[in-house]
Amino acid sequence: MPIPSTLEPFFQCLLKNDIKIYRKKATILQINVGFLCNQVCRHCHLNAGPNRTEVMNYETAEAVIAYAKRCYFEVIDITGGAPEMNPNINMLIEKLAPLTSKLIFRSNLTALNDGKKDELIHLLKYHHTAIVASFPSLNDSQTDSQRGHNVFQKSIETLRKLNEIGYGQANTGLELSLVSNPSGAFLPPSQEKTGKRFHDLLKQKQGIVFNDFFSFANVPLGRFRNWLIESENYEDYMRTLASSFNPEAVQGLMCRTLVSISWDGYLYDCDFNQAENIYIGGRKVHVSEMQGCPEEGTAIAVGNHCYTCTAGSGFT
Numbered sequence: 001m002p003i004p005s006t007l008e009p010f011f012q013c014l015l016k017n018d019i020k021i022y023r024k025k026a027t028i029l030q031i032n033v034g035f036l037c038n039q040v041c042r043h044c045h046l047n048a049g050p051n052r053t054e055v056m057n058y059e060t061a062e063a064v065i066a067y068a069k070r071c072y073f074e075v076i077d078i079t080g081g082a083p084e085m086n087p088n089i090n091m092l093i094e095k096l097a098p099l100t101s102k103l104i105f106r107s108n109l110t111a112l113n114d115g116k117k118d119e120l121i122h123l124l125k126y127h128h129t130a131i132v133a134s135f136p137s138l139n140d141s142q143t144d145s146q147r148g149h150n151v152f153q154k155s156i157e158t159l160r161k162l163n164e165i166g167y168g169q170a171n172t173g174l175e176l177s178l179v180s181n182p183s184g185a186f187l188p189p190s191q192e193k194t195g196k197r198f199h200d201l202l203k204q205k206q207g208i209v210f211n212d213f214f215s216f217a218n219v220p221l222g223r224f225r226n227w228l229i230e231s232e233n234y235e236d237y238m239r240t241l242a243s244s245f246n247p248e249a250v251q252g253l254m255c256r257t258l259v260s261i262s263w264d265g266y267l268y269d270c271d272f273n274q275a276e277n278i279y280i281g282g283r284k285v286h287v288s289e290m291q292g293c294p295e296e297g298t299a300i301a302v303g304n305h306c307y308t309c310t311a312g313s314g315f316t
Contacts (some may be wrong), residue, residue, distance in 0.1 A: 131177070218307065
């Protein structure tokens with residue numbers, strides 16, 4: 001993708017600010033189990049959807065589990081696509097849960113409640129798996145515009161079902177967090193203020209409760225980048241991200257403590273680098289080849305999409 005003529009490349013921005021991004025101790029293992037998804041979201045950086053065939057198979061899942069045994073991670077984070085649609089997802093949860101202090105499952109909510117996932121929901125509860133759910137807006141038409149027809153109502157139904165079994169409720173230990181992304185080519189508003197609004201209105205109007213709230217800027221990759229280009233917003237959005245660069249946000253970047261594994265078992269510094277095929281350390285390495293965690297102090301590969309994670313308060 002051509003760099004907007006007025007945009008300073010991210011690596012030059014780091015040099016100008018005398019910043020180097022190196023790895024700290026790896027504490028988080030993020031596993032992308034595939035790009036298959038029941039939704040076609042406009043902001044998706046992976047172009048996930050119902051026609052994608054990239055799905056983690058059983059052999060790769062076993063290799064990932066073996067790696068988690070070799071190298072202890074405080075947090076293991078399962079994502080997609082819609083991880084619910086991976087045929088090996090139950091096995092992954094059962095075998096990964098005993099290997100970490102915290103297991104996270106990322107859901108778009110509609111894939112978790114299609115009438116066939118009761119066993120999966122029971123499994124998530126049994127292993128006290130934290131659920132991080134995409135819920136972009138309190139407005140039904142805005143949500144449906146970004147994610148698809150009737151997604152808002154289906155998401156509300158799923159949240160109620162999760163509340164009924166204890167998720168988001170006090171003193172259950174069953175964490176339920178919501179994630180919101182802007183619907184257009186702009187940065188998100190204050191996370192604290194937006195989170196309070198989500199808490200208050202979901203409780204008042206829907207009787208729904210949850211624990212934490214996160215609001216992240218959309219990464220200009222995949223389907224969202226295509227939309228930016230088609231709507232002639234790409235250059236302005238990139239300049240907005242770059243002009244919001246915050247050197248202090250670099251210290252808390254998730255890539256510094258994270259190992260990202262793709263559906264086919266290769267390693268990346270983060271899920272966004274995975275979308276751009278920028279391998280960890282600039283070298284294509286399969287999880288079966290890794291004997292331990294990446295070494296502390298090694299450099300992290302960067303690209304212009306990294307402006308997203310360093311804009312404002314950052315993407316941690």
